[in-house]
Amino acid sequence: IASSDTLFVLFGASGDLAWRMVVPALFDLYLDKHLPERFRLLAVGRSDAGDAALAEHYFKGVAENSRRGAPPPDAWQAFCGMIRHIRIDVSAPEDFSKLGKALEIYETEWGGKAERVFYLATPPSLFERIALGLGAAGLSQDRDHVRMVVEKPLGNDLDSFRRINDALCRIFEERQLFRIDHYLGKETVQNILAMRFANPIFEPIWNRRYVDHVTITVAETLGVGKRGGYYEHAGALRDMVQNHLLQLLCLVAMEPPVAYDADDIRDKKVDVLHAVRPIPRDTVDSFAARGQYAEGWIQGAKLAPYRDEADVDPHSNTETYAALKLYVDNWRWQDVPFYLRTGKCLAASVSEISIRFRDVPHRAFPASAGLNAQPTRLIIQMSPEQGIVLKFMAKEPGSQLRLRLVDMRFSYMEAFKTDTPAAYETLLRDVMVGDATLFMRADQVEAAWKLVMPILDVWAENPAADFPNYAAGTWGPESADLLVARDGNSWLTPT
Numbered sequence: 001i002a003s004s005d006t007l008f009v010l011f012g013a014s015g016d017l018a019w020r021m022v023v024p025a026l027f028d029l030y031l032d033k034h035l036p037e038r039f040r041l042l043a044v045g046r047s048d049a050g051d052a053a054l055a056e057h058y059f060k061g062v063a064e065n066s067r068r069g070a071p072p073p074d075a076w077q078a079f080c081g082m083i084r085h086i087r088i089d090v091s092a093p094e095d096f097s098k099l100g101k102a103l104e105i106y107e108t109e110w111g112g113k114a115e116r117v118f119y120l121a122t123p124p125s126l127f128e129r130i131a132l133g134l135g136a137a138g139l140s141q142d143r144d145h146v147r148m149v150v151e152k153p154l155g156n157d158l159d160s161f162r163r164i165n166d167a168l169c170r171i172f173e174e175r176q177l178f179r180i181d182h183y184l185g186k187e188t189v190q191n192i193l194a195m196r197f198a199n200p201i202f203e204p205i206w207n208r209r210y211v212d213h214v215t216i217t218v219a220e221t222l223g224v225g226k227r228g229g230y231y232e233h234a235g236a237l238r239d240m241v242q243n244h245l246l247q248l249l250c251l252v253a254m255e256p257p258v259a260y261d262a263d264d265i266r267d268k269k270v271d272v273l274h275a276v277r278p279i280p281r282d283t284v285d286s287f288a289a290r291g292q293y294a295e296g297w298i299q300g301a302k303l304a305p306y307r308d309e310a311d312v313d314p315h316s317n318t319e320t321y322a323a324l325k326l327y328v329d330n331w332r333w334q335d336v337p338f339y340l341r342t343g344k345c346l347a348a349s350v351s352e353i354s355i356r357f358r359d360v361p362h363r364a365f366p367a368s369a370g371l372n373a374q375p376t377r378l379i380i381q382m383s384p385e386q387g388i389v390l391k392f393m394a395k396e397p398g399s400q401l402r403l404r405l406v407d408m409r410f411s412y413m414e415a416f417k418t419d420t421p422a423a424y425e426t427l428l429r430d431v432m433v434g435d436a437t438l439f440m441r442a443d444q445v446e447a448a449w450k451l452v453m454p455i456l457d458v459w460a461e462n463p464a465a466d467f468p469n470y471a472a473g474t475w476g477p478e479s480a481d482l483l484v485a486r487d488g489n490s491w492l493t494p495t
């Protein structure tokens with residue numbers, strides 16, 4: 001149980017993020033007894049909907065999105081007893097004082113200071129206004145007990161990120177700011193550090209002497225659905241690479257931390273981003289590939305092309321697929337390519353990191369043994385499979401000498417026989433206890449923006465002549481295959 005009394009103020013309470021992610025996660029935390037005994041969810045919105053209407057709206061969200069499905073009636077009743085709707089117009093400064101009064105009333109009733117969490121599940125265009133409103137009403141000043149949570153997208157480019165961030169940092173101290181990248185809350189992602197640094201056997205080979213290249217794949221079968229309006233201005237590079245994929249790269253490539261401590265871990269991660277070789281504008285085509293889906297088929301269902309999606313320009317230049325080749329210029333990783341790829345409407349929904357080891361230095365087996373099979377790989381499976389697979393060569397049983405790639409497998413379900421918490425559960429709990437380890441520090445976000453800016457600029461200035469260039473339901477454009485083929489590599493089909 002998070003021990004301190006908590007007032008959780010949710011801005012954007014009637015929006016999609018609150019409905020789909022935040023409230024279901026809070027409810028699951030409640031079921032697992034991870035919420036403090038004295039807890040209130042203050043749902044801030046502009047509508048006049050009362051507590052009952054809001055609870056009903058959230059009920060559907062929880063039923064559809066909680067990992068446990070429909071809420072048990074008694075528990076739901078009790079949870080709803082902790083939700084209060086507060087009507088606030090964020091453009092009216094006096095309304096923030098009203099919010100302050102409401103918070104004080106709870107604290108008086110509870111007989112002491114509570115942790116105050118301000119969670120912005122609103123469009124980013126409101127971040128600055130809300131931060132200023134909270135600041136002007138004196139609601140940001142208790143540095144030890146007040147936290148501010150913001151969601152991506154944090155800006156649309158480096159300049160807009162700096163603007164938003166400066167505004168937040170004028171009101172809050174860095175230690176109060178919790179910037180969510182939900183990938184960091186996933187169990188399988190957290191386990192990357194456990195695997196690397198709680199075992200003695202991986203680190204000695206986790207470097208350029210043994211690793212040939214690393215592939216990070218986050219593929220989705222879904223298209224942009226109803227999010228065309230947002231996605232048109234984002235694209236795969238901003239939506240996924242600038243944040244989720246680069247965070248994964250950091251976890252795979254970082255040096256060991258001295259302690260499992262928010263600052264130490266984030267220092268080591270930002271070191272990776274600083275070491276990534278910048279991509280000069282005139283070489284973007286050698287380091288990045290983009291794609292946009294045409295119509296196609298996935299699992300027997302016909303999918304429309306991206307340009308036919310709602311709120312999408314019929315001549316759109318937005319990429320729904322991005323692949324990058326990066327180098328991390330340091331002692332550990334010099335000249336080891338890191339290939340990153342992500343896209344919508346691909347052949348399968350799968351997220352995994354594949355560490356491809358170098359070939360053996362000398363082949364003692366005859367060619368007839370089939371040594372040219374696939375290379376030894378370690379695969380960190382994030383979804384839908386959750387586990388780690390080591391693919392290595394073994395001798396096939398029989399009188400002939402034949403070698404074959406086999407799997408040594410760890411599966412979460414088999415090992416722990418328990419459901420893993422959703423990323424948002426982990427992250428919300430961490431916010432409540434003030435642990436920022438799994439959140440992005442400003443310097444990380446800034447470094448990530450710097451890295452992708454030349455690509456974003458070149459792509460914006462040069463519309464892709466070949467869009468749409470991959471059929472929905474395939475593994476993406478040919479240019480992405482070429483990107484790795486130039487190094488003699490290939491994207492292996494995920495496991």
Ligand code: BG6
Pocket residue numbers: 220239240
């Ligand atoms: C979000 C992106 O951050 O991550 C979405 O905005 C994407 O476009 C989603 O679909 C993927 O998250 P997950 O957890 O389903 O892999």
